[in-house]
Amino acid sequence: MKTVLEKITEYDKRESRDIIEAAGKIIREGGLVAFPTETVYGLGADALNPDASKKIYQAKGRPSDNPLIVHICCMEDLERITAYIPEKARKMAKAFWPGPLTMIFEKSKAVPLETTGGLATVAVRMPSHPAALALIRAGGGYVAAPSANRSGRPSPTLAQHVVQDMNGRISMILDGGPVGIGIESTIVDFSEQIPMILRPGFITTDMIQDVIGEVQMDPGLAAPDSQLPPKAPGMKYRHYAPKAQLILVDGVQKKVQEKIRDLVEKEIVSGKTAGIIATDESCKNYPCGIVKSIGTRSDENTIARHLYGILREFDEMDVEIIYSESFLTPKIGQAIMNRMLKAAGHQVIKV
Secondary structure (H helix, E strand, O other), X not given: OOOEEEEOXXXXXXXXXXXXXXXXXXXXXXXXXXXXXXXXXXXXXXXXXXXXXXXXXXXXXXXXOOOOEEEXXXXXXXXXXXOOOOHHXXXXXXXXXXXXXXXXXXXXXXXXXXXXXXXXXXXXXXXXXXXXXXXXXXOOOOEEOOEOOOOOOOXXXXXXXXXXXXXXXXXXXXXXXXXXXXXXXXXXXXXXOOOEEEEOOOOOHHHHXXXXXXXXXXXXXXXXXXXXXXXXXXXXXXXXXOOOEEEEEEOOHHHHHHHHXXXXXXXXXXXXXXXXXXXXXXXXXXXOOEEEEOOEOOEHHHHHHHHHHHHHHHHHOOOOEEEEEXXXXXXXXXXXHHHHHHHOOOOEEEO
């Protein structure tokens, strides 16, 4: 299969509108199109077409019990694919849609089990990226879209990342430039009596509580993957992982840096190529190893935005082992560390 790469950075231009219409036609006909969202690049297919959803799993090499998120472009479309919309969910939609929030509902019969990973619930999001919204409209209104990477790999934040993983596997890639946030959406389950956060993201716990009050955290967030069927993307299986072994070092920053320096020196003596994930503030403190800054602690959004790109850069350099500082920053640190723990297979050294 030939994969066509199309740039669509100027969304108000006729050329971009024509490209998006062509991409929508591919989706309506059961094909796959990768596209930018404000979080990461997604791999889109007709969410109401079971065969199209199967193609997503095949292209990604994704386990079939890992549910897909259905992307919509207007609130009215939520009624068709859900059995019931709680009032708290409507409040959340009013506060955060369009945006980086996914909500889980009891599904209607319109949504095939192939899209939901065999579950009776459906995950739904309304993205804010203009290209994503335009594609959803052009594609029929319901686009299933996990991240556009091979299963287990770091999520794509650039079209080139999608090319690396999906070239020859899908019909089209829409290149909308770098994404804005860099980590996947927050997921809140509204099929339970008390709403539960299944995946942390840019929409934080405090922001959610300000809108709807009490919310639970999934107790499995801080634990390695269980054997239970996942209710949302990212809950099971190794995710976001580089080719190299990734180990997090957590504790007081001065001790963390000392430990990483010691570990990297030992790796180099043993003949290994070692990488270090640091920040603008700490890069200068590492005299050995391949050091990359993930961003600055004074702006935690830069850390989220660069996370997956840094992991992919280390892949290209054939680094054998990576040591990373921890990033439990004030607002979205929980989301950042959730992704890093998954990428590291929960390998953490406490100092």
